[in-house]
Amino acid sequence: xxxxxxxxxxxxxxxxxxxxxxxxxxxxxxxxxxxxxxxxxxxxxxxxxxxxxxxxxxxxxxxxxxxxxxxxxxxxxxxxxxxxxxxxxxxxxxxxxxxxxxxxxxxxxxxxxxxxxxxxxxxxxxxxxxxxxxxxxxxxxxxxxxxxxxxxxxxxxxxxxxxxxxxxxxxxxxxxxxxxxxxxxxxxxxxxxxxxxxxxxxxxxxxxxxxxxxxxxxxxxxxxxxxxxxxxxxxxxxxxxxxxxxxxxxxxxxxxxxxxxxxxxxxxxxxxxxxxxxxxxxxxxxxxxxxxxxxxxxxxxxxxxxxxxx
Amino acid sequence: xxxxxxxxxxxxxxxxxxxxxxxxxxxxxxxxxxxxxxxxxxxxxxxxxxxxxxxxxxxxxxxxxxxxxxxxxxxxxxxxxxxxxxxxxxxxxxxxxxxxxxxxxxxxxxxxxxxxxxxxxxxxxxxxxxxxxxxxxxxxxxxxxxxxxxxxxxxxxxxxxxxxxxxxxxxxxxxxxxxxxxxxxxxxxxxxxxxxxxxxxxxxxxxxxxxxxxxxxxxxxxxxxxxxxxxxxxxxxxxxxxxxxxxxxxxxxxxxxxxxxxxxxxxxxxxxxxxxxxxxxxxxxxxxxxxxxxxxxxxxxxxxxxxxxxxxxxxxxxxxxx
Amino acid sequence: xxxxxxxxxxxxxxxxxxxxxxxxxxxxxxxxxxxxxxxxxxxxxxxxxxxxxxxxxxxxxxxxxxxxxxxxxxxxxxxxxxxxxxxxxxxxxxxxxxxxxxxxxxxxxxxxxxxxxxxxxxxxxxxxxxxxxxxxxxxxxxxxxxxxxxxxxxxxxxxxxxxxxxxxxxxxxxxxxxxxxxxxxxxxxxxxxxxxxxxxxxxxxxxxxxxxxxxxxxxxxxxxxxxxxxxxxxxxxxxxxxxxxxxxxxxxxxxxxxxxxxxxxxxxxxxxxxxxxxxxxxxxxxxxxxxxxxxxxxxxxxxxxxxxxxxxxxxxxxxxxxxx
Numbered sequence: 001x002x003x004x005x006x007x008x009x010x011x012x013x014x015x016x017x018x019x020x021x022x023x024x025x026x027x028x029x030x031x032x033x034x035x036x037x038x039x040x041x042x043x044x045x046x047x048x049x050x051x052x053x054x055x056x057x058x059x060x061x062x063x064x065x066x067x068x069x070x071x072x073x074x075x076x077x078x079x080x081x082x083x084x085x086x087x088x089x090x091x092x093x094x095x096x097x098x099x100x101x102x103x104x105x106x107x108x109x110x111x112x113x114x115x116x117x118x119x120x121x122x123x124x125x126x127x128x129x130x131x132x133x134x135x136x137x138x139x140x141x142x143x144x145x146x147x148x149x150x151x152x153x154x155x156x157x158x159x160x161x162x163x164x165x166x167x168x169x170x171x172x173x174x175x176x177x178x179x180x181x182x183x184x185x186x187x188x189x190x191x192x193x194x195x196x197x198x199x200x201x202x203x204x205x206x207x208x209x210x211x212x213x214x215x216x217x218x219x220x221x222x223x224x225x226x227x228x229x230x231x232x233x234x235x236x237x238x239x240x241x242x243x244x245x246x247x248x249x250x251x252x253x254x255x256x257x258x259x260x261x262x263x264x265x266x267x268x269x270x271x272x273x274x275x276x277x278x279x280x281x282x283x284x285x286x287x288x289x290x291x292x293x294x295x296x297x298x299x300x301x302x303x304x305x306x307x308x309x310x
Numbered sequence: 311x312x313x314x315x316x317x318x319x320x321x322x323x324x325x326x327x328x329x330x331x332x333x334x335x336x337x338x339x340x341x342x343x344x345x346x347x348x349x350x351x352x353x354x355x356x357x358x359x360x361x362x363x364x365x366x367x368x369x370x371x372x373x374x375x376x377x378x379x380x381x382x383x384x385x386x387x388x389x390x391x392x393x394x395x396x397x398x399x400x401x402x403x404x405x406x407x408x409x410x411x412x413x414x415x416x417x418x419x420x421x422x423x424x425x426x427x428x429x430x431x432x433x434x435x436x437x438x439x440x441x442x443x444x445x446x447x448x449x450x451x452x453x454x455x456x457x458x459x460x461x462x463x464x465x466x467x468x469x470x471x472x473x474x475x476x477x478x479x480x481x482x483x484x485x486x487x488x489x490x491x492x493x494x495x496x497x498x499x500x501x502x503x504x505x506x507x508x509x510x511x512x513x514x515x516x517x518x519x520x521x522x523x524x525x526x527x528x529x530x531x532x533x534x535x536x537x538x539x540x541x542x543x544x545x546x547x548x549x550x551x552x553x554x555x556x557x558x559x560x561x562x563x564x565x566x567x568x569x570x571x572x573x574x575x576x577x578x579x580x581x582x583x584x585x586x587x588x589x590x591x592x593x594x595x596x597x598x599x600x601x602x603x604x605x606x607x608x609x610x611x612x613x614x615x616x617x618x619x620x621x622x623x624x625x626x627x628x629x630x631x632x
Numbered sequence: 633x634x635x636x637x638x639x640x641x642x643x644x645x646x647x648x649x650x651x652x653x654x655x656x657x658x659x660x661x662x663x664x665x666x667x668x669x670x671x672x673x674x675x676x677x678x679x680x681x682x683x684x685x686x687x688x689x690x691x692x693x694x695x696x697x698x699x700x701x702x703x704x705x706x707x708x709x710x711x712x713x714x715x716x717x718x719x720x721x722x723x724x725x726x727x728x729x730x731x732x733x734x735x736x737x738x739x740x741x742x743x744x745x746x747x748x749x750x751x752x753x754x755x756x757x758x759x760x761x762x763x764x765x766x767x768x769x770x771x772x773x774x775x776x777x778x779x780x781x782x783x784x785x786x787x788x789x790x791x792x793x794x795x796x797x798x799x800x801x802x803x804x805x806x807x808x809x810x811x812x813x814x815x816x817x818x819x820x821x822x823x824x825x826x827x828x829x830x831x832x833x834x835x836x837x838x839x840x841x842x843x844x845x846x847x848x849x850x851x852x853x854x855x856x857x858x859x860x861x862x863x864x865x866x867x868x869x870x871x872x873x874x875x876x877x878x879x880x881x882x883x884x885x886x887x888x889x890x891x892x893x894x895x896x897x898x899x900x901x902x903x904x905x906x907x908x909x910x911x912x913x914x915x916x917x918x919x920x921x922x923x924x925x926x927x928x929x930x931x932x933x934x935x936x937x938x939x940x941x942x943x944x945x946x947x948x949x950x951x952x953x954x955x956x
Binding site: 115124201202203204206207208209210211212213214215220224225228298299303 | 331369371394397398400402403406407408409410411414415416417418419420431432433464466477480484589594
């Protein structure tokens with residue numbers, strides 16, 4: 001087990017490294033921060049001074065190595081806009097994002113999974129078809145469209161909820177619902193097909209033939225098996241807890257990581273963008289590892305040895 | 311051994327229709343069958359003949375796309391149309407069933423001990439230590455060595471033969487009067503097959519349990535049952551004692567099956583296959599379903615499906631030319 | 633004359649890890665261990681045994697689909713080239729394989745005709761018109777009608793699909809057909825049809841068959857020679873009638889007596905104790921000794937060689953003469 005984890009950890013670090021490298025070179029090659037931050041009309045001397053101050057006049061590979069060197073010591077650079085450490089800026093915003101993504105995640109699980117299970121148990125019934133139609137709508141409608149519709153209905157027409165910002169207690173509701181809707185829809189669909197696959201297996205019929213009540217067959221035999229593939233999707237959703245709310249945060253002017261990312265990219269605030277990407281990659285990779293370990297626990301067939309030909 | 315006191319289970323005019331959404335297809339066309347206490351009955355036929363469907367229908371295991379008609383009498387009750395709770399009381403406790411692929415008939419994420427325990431709790435109200443002791447005893451009964459360790463194993467850690475023994479042990483947990491074995495050895499190796507069939511015979515002798523052995527292999531049925539029903543396209547075409555079926559088969563399909571089987575002893579003779587293919591249930595010929603493939607057919611065969619007539623005391627055939 | 637297929641001392645070893653990953657020791661799994669046999673043109677060698685005996689691995693070794701760890705395969709006198717090389721591809725035209733599941737062996741999305749013509753297309757033989765003609769002729773030879781050319785596999789029955797697989801295998805005029813459980817997935821009444829077809833084709837085209845099956849009765853029906861395998865080795869080999877009527881090796885005896893039959897009185901049932909062992913845990917000495925009624929001390933220590941008996945059969949048993 002330890003060797004397995006060590007291997008996965010190594011691969012995780014490699015993945016993060018690749019992400020940072022890619023981000024670094026793309027960002028540096030795609031535009032001039034000096035121009036963005038100082039504006040195009042700035043006198044050439046100040047642009048030159050800016051570049052020197054931030055080390056942008058050195059060769060790219062040198063900048064990259066310098067960045068890595070500092071990063072390994074925990075220094076991810078400073079924001080070019082206000083000079084504060086990038087890490088600080090990013091971590092400041094994390095709670096705000098989590099304030100909407102975590103409840104949204106809970107919403108996805110609490111609505112999506114039961115809906116999928118119900119649909120599978122009542123296959124081809126009206127409830128099943130309705131659930132599937134709603135779920136298709138849920139994940140095909142782009143989140144900003146849904147957001148705008150919700151704002152129109154609940155803020156403009158009914159006036160129950162604020163349309164943007166994070167001032168009042170109720171201002172999180174619309175963002176959470178918007179975020180949760182698509183995920184719940186996907187989860188419903190996925191859970192349904194996982195359940196259907198399991199319900200068609202011989203051991204379900206054998207359990208019924210034993211005389212076990214149907215309710216128990218579903219809960220004790222079908223669900224544990226359907227949980228296995230469902231874990232993959234849920235794990236993926238956990239991985240997007242940090243960065244999955246970019247559009248929603250923008251539409252609702254919610255002060256989280258998503259908005260920070262958008263503004264940093266358009267400003268070419270390199271250090272901040274890289275810090276965010278590092279955080280996102282780390283989250284994704286961690287949730288993947290957790291899912292893999294969970295798999296071994298959920299499915300005893302995966303705990304075995306292997307063979308190779310000579 | 312107590313004398314058989316009449317029928318344990320009696321199927322009368324059992325029909326099964328499947329609703330495919332677009333139309334209704336009849337899979338069973340009126341099955342009449344009796345199983346007496348302690349009897350060993352074989353049910354033989356090729357794929358699609360309805361041999362498994364018959365008993366899945368009797369136990370209500372076909373799902374809600376199936377419409378079941380006719381009667382299945384157990385004691386004084388009719389199981390067809392009975393409420394689910396009643397069927398659940400019959401399953402496992404009066405009539406148990408084991409299936410073809412034992413390794414996929416067991417839940418892959420539960421240990422053997424837990425699955426056995428489930429049956430014991432359900433039928434005998436046993437829990438904890440008592441259940442564990444009884445589970446061990448059942449595993450011993452089906453000749454699984456090292457029973458204590460096996461209780462903690464998962465199905466994928468056991469071979470197919472051992473999983474089938476576990477299935478038999480689970481079936482025995484409820485002390486049923488009748489065991490339906492649906493192709494129990496088809497997925498197993500030859501020597502393991504012999505072991506399992508021997509085990510079934512031994513259990514029958516010890517407990518007086520009745521057995522319905524479903525198979526496509528006449529040889530398997532021959533050695534392990536007293537009486538055989540041959541099925542074709544959803545009907546029983548012949549019902550006779552084992553020796554009669556082999557020595558004086560009356561129905562052309564039964565004869566055809568015997569002629570298509572190679573022997574292990576004696577001179578090698580050419581195999582005589584049965585021409586044609588088994589018809590689709592949705593596309594049965596009018597009249598006798600076997601007529602298009604039958605050498606002895608006459609015009610009257612295509613008029614109506616032949617009724618089952620008694621040739622001798624215990625020998626019934628559905629053929630007008632028998 | 634040289635036999636068409638000569639297999640000498642063929643072996644295939646896998647490295648496996650015993651126990652839960654990543655712990656556990658490395659062990660060697662002898663899937664096939666020192667198998668030798670000859671097959672002449674127009675003859676059938678039946679290979680029987682239970683799961684784990686190595687018969688499917690042997691088939692793959694013969695075709696070169698799996699590289700051998702030891703021993704040699706010779707086709708028509710030449711040694712089998714390494715897989716993937718042009719020489720191997722050319723040699724593959726002379727040997728084809730027929731599998732157990734006809735639906736799995738056929739592409740669902742291509743018509744029957746296209747799949748039957750495909751081997752010619754792959755080896756670039758003839759022009760499209762020639763290929764079509766040859767395919768139609770082949771469909772006729774296996775008992776299918778011309779209108780089946782444009783059908784799709786799922787529209788046909790199991791027996792018809794297996795005929796298509798056969799037709800496809802025969803398109804390159806092979807000399808050797810390796811059939812791995814070719815009839816197990818078919819209904820009993822259809823099995824006889826396909827077996828009769830195989831025999832007729834053998835007569836007509838002089839094909840050699842390596843016929844692998846667990847169905848002893850069918851093997852007897854089609855084979856000129858039978859070899860019984862157990863845990864990677866051949867334990868008995870010889871004429872089918874004699875081998876099945878009076879098996880010399882205790883395992884063959886158990887296998888034959890395990891076949892359920894109406895005429896039980898004529899044959900004593902031998903029920904083997906225990907399970908077919910895991911090939912990784914092959915017992916020392918004679919691999920069969922833990923389950924053998926007749927085992928003596930020598931069996932636990934010394935691995936018996938496949939040696940000839942009085943009537944021309946070969947058996948790998950120290951006590952073959954006494955127990956036959």
